[in-house]
Amino acid sequence: MNLTDIEFPIRKEMNDFKLKLKSSISSxxxxxxxxxxxxxxxxxxxxxxxxxFLSSGLNGKISESTYRAAILIxxxxxxxxxxxDVVDDSNYRRGFxxxxxxxxxxxxxxxxxxLLSRGLELSVENNDFKFLGVLSNAVKKMSEGEITQLKKSKSLDIDEKTYFKIIQEKTASLFSSCxxxxxxxSNSNKKxxxxxxxxxxxxxxAFQIRDDMFGYLSYDTGKPSLNDFKQAKITLPLIYSLSKVNKTKKSEIIKYLKNYKSIDKIIDFVKEQGGIDYSQHLMNNLTEKAHSILEKFPKSDYKKSLVNLLNYTISRNI
Known part of the structure; x- marks a missing residue:
């Protein structure tokens, strides 16, 4: 399954969206x-x-309002x-x-x-105050998640509960807003x-956990996995693996984490402790729960594509 197949029910809408997006952010x-x-x-x-677009189609009819929502997102x-990229001092994004x-x-x-001010301007121009409320909340959560991660990364003190709080705020809040x-x-009901x-x-x-796994599977994904090690970002596979060993071993691995030239040793450690398998298990559980939500909606091409998007999320290599 690839994104071209997933886009099938909204191919025209996505082509139109790209033109509208360019027009909206030109200066x-x-x-x-x-x-x-x-x-x-x-x-x-x-x-x-x-x-x-898929969420709009699943719930009703795609409209001009849907285009504005997609552009704002x-x-x-x-x-x-x-x-x-400024915060992380990253020189690469998507391989460029x-x-x-x-x-x-x-x-x-x-x-x-x-770009942020342009998004606010578009919302006000079109009286999209409901969108503005959703986006404002997302920005707040994303900022809080980033700050928590920065703080915890300095001390390398992140447990699983804190990890999920961070990814819910940093990553999942924007997916939810979409x-x-x-x-x-599409004027859907509150339920x-x-x-x-x-x-x-x-x-x-689930998307973020899959991203976390890339650093332990391949260096050639186009993802900033090496930079994550440099920034001492503790991922789920590593959190689980560290929880399985004594203080001496944990201190040794944290020392390696501070010296990114020892990345191979960290990767080997995570694989030996079952960190990747554990992360895969949690990711699959999240995906199953998401599937059960989609089952509450009637059959449609939009629903089929959302199911395929779930499967793509947990199997993608980039």
């Missing part, structure tokens, strides 16, 4: 426009707008990625040079700010909007 400022065009040419998988997501690497942190922060805004755009909120939270957590 008369030459530097901003250059950076924006660089971003658009390396747009990634665009899972989040796909999720908005993508603008917000792009802005946060730019800011993340990051904005931070090419234009340095000052321009990166300001372009991220431009599903909620898609449902709102179904609540179901979509929970579905997005489950999908987002």
């Amino acid at each position: 008369d400022n030459s530097i901003i426009d250059t950076v924006v065009n660089y971003i658009l040419k390396r747009k990634g998988k665009q899972l989040r707008p796909i999720l908005v 993508e603008i917000l997501h792009t802005a946060t990625l730019i800011h993340d 040079f990051s904005i931070n690497a090419l234009w340095k942190s000052k321009y990166s922060v300001l372009v991220g700010d431009y 599903c909620v805004m898609g449902a709102i755009s 179904n909007i609540s179901l979509m909120k929970e579905f997005g939270l489950l999908l987002g957590q």
